[in-house]
Amino acid sequence: MKVPSELRERLAAIELLVFDVDGVLTPGEITYTDEGAEAKAFDVKDGLGIRVASTAGLKVAVMTGRASRVVERRARDLRIPDVLQRVGDKAAALRKLVEEKGLPLERVAFMGDDLNDREALRLAGVSIAPADAVLEIREQVDLVTEALGGRGAVREAVEAVLRAQGRWESAVAGYLAGLAERDRARRTQ
Ligand SMILES: [Mg+2]
Numbered sequence: 001m002k003v004p005s006e007l008r009e010r011l012a013a014i015e016l017l018v019f020d021v022d023g024v025l026t027p028g029e030i031t032y033t034d035e036g037a038e039a040k041a042f043d044v045k046d047g048l049g050i051r052v053a054s055t056a057g058l059k060v061a062v063m064t065g066r067a068s069r070v071v072e073r074r075a076r077d078l079r080i081p082d083v084l085q086r087v088g089d090k091a092a093a094l095r096k097l098v099e100e101k102g103l104p105l106e107r108v109a110f111m112g113d114d115l116n117d118r119e120a121l122r123l124a125g126v127s128i129a130p131a132d133a134v135l136e137i138r139e140q141v142d143l144v145t146e147a148l149g150g151r152g153a154v155r156e157a158v159e160a161v162l163r164a165q166g167r168w169e170s171a172v173a174g175y176l177a178g179l180a181e182r183d184r185a186r187r188t189q
Pocket of ligand 1: 020021022024112113
């Protein structure tokens with residue numbers, strides 16, 4: 001993915017990454033079961049990317065118009081503290097979130113794939129969409145990933161931010177060191 005130098009500067013300022021769920025963290029399919037539950041599929045490479053981002057000190061949030069327990073579960077697994085579900089007005093929710101965090105909007109990247117993300121994407125300092133976002137969104141955003149939603153698009157976005165900040169390698173090293181530390185701690189228990 002080619003990142004223009006003007007955009008690299010804006011990516012370098014990012015401190016908070018906000019991801020839509022359906023079509024961004026998932027391929028956008030919702031599976032209904034006879035038992036009344038809903039299932040979604042998440043990408044492990046996206047998950048690792050989010051862990052790398054958090055380890056490097058970036059804040060991560062997810063924001064979705066729907067509500068389901070699997071989203072909470074996935075967020076818990078990835079230790080994402082801010083999980084905003086059943087959000088009708090994503091732009092308003094984004095404003096409120098950055099206010100709570102004391103961050104200017106220029107320090108926020110928002111990733112979305114459909115029209116209900118449009119206003120939040122307009123607000124954010126950097127707007128990102130997966131390769132299979134709807135055309136209107138792809139035409140609007142600063143960056144379109146090569147990967148599809150739920151298929152590595154989030155990983156690509158995380159990497160673009162950390163690379164623009166010149167700390168992708170150190171972030172990965174920090175993440176891997178944390179894993180090794182966890183093993184050591186387990187052995188000495
Ligand atoms: Mg979506």
